[in-house]
Amino acid sequence: MKLQNQEIYVAYKNLLGLVKLDLPVETKSKILGIARVLAPEWGSIERERNRLIEEYGVFNPSTSRYTLDSLGENAGNFAREFGIILARVCPTEFTFERVKIPKQGIPDGVLEAVGDKLVEAI
Amino acid sequence: MITVYETIPMQLYLQHNIKTPIINAFETLYDRKSSRLAKLKAIRDLWRAFGFMKSLPEPTVGSTGHPNTHNLIRLRDWLKEHLFLDGNRKEFVFRVINFAIIIYDSVPPYRFIGDSLMEEAFKMEWQPKDILEEEDAWWKN
Numbered sequence: 001m002k003l004q005n006q007e008i009y010v011a012y013k014n015l016l017g018l019v020k021l022d023l024p025v026e027t028k029s030k031i032l033g034i035a036r037v038l039a040p041e042w043g044s045i046e047r048e049r050n051r052l053i054e055e056y057g058v059f060n061p062s063t064s065r066y067t068l069d070s071l072g073e074n075a076g077n078f079a080r081e082f083g084i085i086l087a088r089v090c091p092t093e094f095t096f097e098r099v100k101i102p103k104q105g106i107p108d109g110v111l112e113a114v115g116d117k118l119v120e121a122i
Numbered sequence: 123m124i125t126v127y128e129t130i131p132m133q134l135y136l137q138h139n140i141k142t143p144i145i146n147a148f149e150t151l152y153d154r155k156s157s158r159l160a161k162l163k164a165i166r167d168l169w170r171a172f173g174f175m176k177s178l179p180e181p182t183v184g185s186t187g188h189p190n191t192h193n194l195i196r197l198r199d200w201l202k203e204h205l206f207l208d209g210n211r212k213e214f215v216f217r218v219i220n221f222a223i224i225i226y227d228s229v230p231p232y233r234f235i236g237d238s239l240m241e242e243a244f245k246m247e248w249q250p251k252d253i254l255e256e257e258d259a260w261w262k263n
Contacts, residue, residue: 080178080179086126
């Protein structure tokens with residue numbers, strides 16, 4: 001199965017959030033298995049995002065971090081370049097078995113964010 | 123498959139830097155109760171939103187999803203070959219066209235409006251274009 005970078009980027013954090021919920025151990029284990037596979041891809045997307053923030057953001061000495069003004073002149077360059085990265089199809093061929101997760105007790109939007117390629121709401 | 127215009131950063135950028143300022147500016151400009159200062163600020167916001175359009179990647183057949191969007195892109199490219207406006211006017215026209223194409227491709231309600239207009243236009247007896255007496259500088263066949 002092929003995934004676009006945005007699917008990976010959004011799913012990964014939400015998968016980690018699912019693991020913290022009260023779910024059967026077997027389900028959590030399957031979720032963690034998918035998250036482990038996605039972790040390196042998520043990491044490389046996150047590094048790209050940080051690189052773009054460093055390129056287009058401003059260094060804040062008090063926090064030692066780069067910040068990007070979302071209404072500033074460089075916001076468009078960041079959105080365009082990060083958008084292009086997120087729209088790319090990840091070259092890795094994934095093989096996942098969809099995890100069946102009961103809808104009850106799951107915060108709104110989490111399963112949708114993970115996507116039906118990875119989980120099946122029951 | 124999501125397109126670059128449907129990615130989270132592009133959606134946020136389109137919403138906060140372009141669409142919302144444009145809608146708010148027009149609300150102010152058409153509100154009779156708005157002060158002159160508010161209207162001036164609205165014009166400034168419109169101008170800024172127009173400037174933000176410059177950062178959007180030019181829509182292409184490869185970067186958009188809907189088949190009708192691809193038709194619009196072909197129409198844009200056809201127009202580019204025939205329309206010759208002076209100075210910055212051509213850039214202005216095509217920046218607005220590109221923005222409209224992006225909105226058509228990525229926002230279903232606007233696509234619905236666009237398709238509805240097209241459907242109505244096809245029902246009408248549209249008269250053929252006028253014949254140019256002599257070839258104008260702004261149009262080349």
